[in-house]
Amino acid sequence: MSGTEGRAGVDAHGFTPKARFGLTLIAGGAVANIYYNQPLLALLVTEFGERAALWVPTASLVGYGLGILGLVPLGDSLSRRSLIIGQTLGLAVALLAAALSPNLAALALASLVIGILASAAQQAVPFAAELAPDASRGRMVGQVMTGLLTGILLARTASGLVGAHYGWRAVFFAASAVAVLMAGIAATTLPGAAQTRPLRYRALMLSILYLVRSQPALRRSSLSQGLLFASFNAFWATLALLVEAPPFNLAAAGAGMFGVIGVAGACVAPLSGRFTDRRGPRPMVVIGALFVVAAFAVLWAGGARSLVAVGLGVLLIDIGLNASLIANQTRVYALVPSARGRINTVLFTVMFVFGALGAFAGSQAFLLAGWSGVCGVGIILASAGFLVSVLERKDT
Structure with missing residues (x-):
């Protein structure tokens, strides 16, 4: 059986509404775990000291990048289900360890493992691309990505509310229970399609290097999206520190509520997918990058004084990031259909390495220069992402 025939069989019998719903929930529920800590930073600083604001969010993002690099390629050889x-299931154990952490070192290590195992979200996205018909792949990827992006945003809101009322440990206890529930959802909703070309792990990993060398569109998409995601994380890693200080004086719950605004940005994912299916990915990538640049201009102009400006910045940055991400994913998934897991690994490893660097740079900028420093870092990173996109040849 050829790879195309194998995918056709799965399309006909596996990509049911139940499977789409399951993948959407799993994508959002898994990725949420690396963002629960961000609205809790003030609480963690109170218990563990100022270094917690740097090491906990950075460890979870680095772990996520390692998981994408080391685990996601296995989906091209083993059952993604x-x-x-x-x-x-492993994630549930790591979250429980985080909830019981006695010191910052233990919490940072647990955060690293949580990030690694939360890369299950990135098994869901290429799974959707594999199951979807060619003509509607952008829209179907957009639907699953709506779940993933909503999980990122609502994680902050839920974490902030629970943390404000019950403490930061309660957030991780609850997340552990949710991870067990996700395993049950995967078992009952996802098809167990057999892989047609099993490969050894060494061959899988070496083939990633070949993909990077042989696919310039993959390199460009990864770089532009990585720069935009770095700016995104520079903002979100420091937002709680901004709004919990004067003149705003919001609690952790208030910081988390900004995630609700970002849900509106996540809703553009299916629209971006439809636009990309019809017009190609490049225009949407350029538009999305421009939105992120505009977001940081708004945040720099008024974010330190006005919650309205902060809310508008949240909306713009999430719309821009999500629109460009769906377009870039749709483009790279079409390059080598039999290697979508490994292509996803390249794209998201670059993204989350850049994201970890962005969180680090944003945190350092806040400590050294306050909110204007964060916005300066964000504008530089987002502008670089815009230039990578706008300077591409028009036939890409």
Whole structure:
């Protein structure tokens, strides 16, 4: 059976509404775990000291990048359904360890493992691309990505509310229970499609290097999206520190509520997918990058004085990031259909390495220059992402 025939069989019998719903929930529920800590930073600083604001969010993002690099390629050789179940069960254990952490070192280590196993979200996205018909792949990827992006945003809101009322440990206890639930959802909703070309792990990893060398569109998409995601994380890693200080004086719950605004940005994912299916990815990538640049201009002009400006910045940055991400994903998934997991690994490893660097740079800028420093870092990173996109040849 050819790879195309194998995918056709799965399309006909596996990509049911139940499977789409399951993948959407799993994508959002898994990725949420690396963002629960961000609205809790003030609480963590109170218990563990100022270094907690730097090491905990950075460790979770680095771990996520390592998981994408080391675990996601296995989806091209093993059952993605089985991988998702195994990772979510392991995630439940790591979250429990975080809730019981006695010191910052233990919490940072647990955060690293949480990030690694939360990469189950990135098994869901290429799974959707594999199951979807070619003509509607952008729209279907956009639907699953709506779940992933909503999970990122609502994680902050839920974490802030629970943390404000019950403490930061309660957030991780609750997340552990949710991870067990996700494993059950995966077991009952996802098809167990057999892989047609099993490869050894060494061959899988070496083939990633070949993909990077041979696919310039993959390199460009990864770089532009990585720069935009770095700016995104520079903002979100420091937002709680801004709004919990004068003149705003919001609690952790108030900081988390900004995630609700970002849900509106996540809703553009299916629209971006439809636009990309019809017009191609490049215009949407350029538009999305421009939105992120505009977001930081708004945040720099009024974010330190006005919650309205902060809310508008949140909306713009999430719309821009999500629109460009769906377009870049749709473009790279079409390059080598049999290697979508490994292509996803390249794209998201670059993104989350840049994201970790962005969180680090944003935190350092806040400590050295306050909110204007964060916005300066964000504008530089987002402008670089815009230039990578706008300077591409028009036929890409």
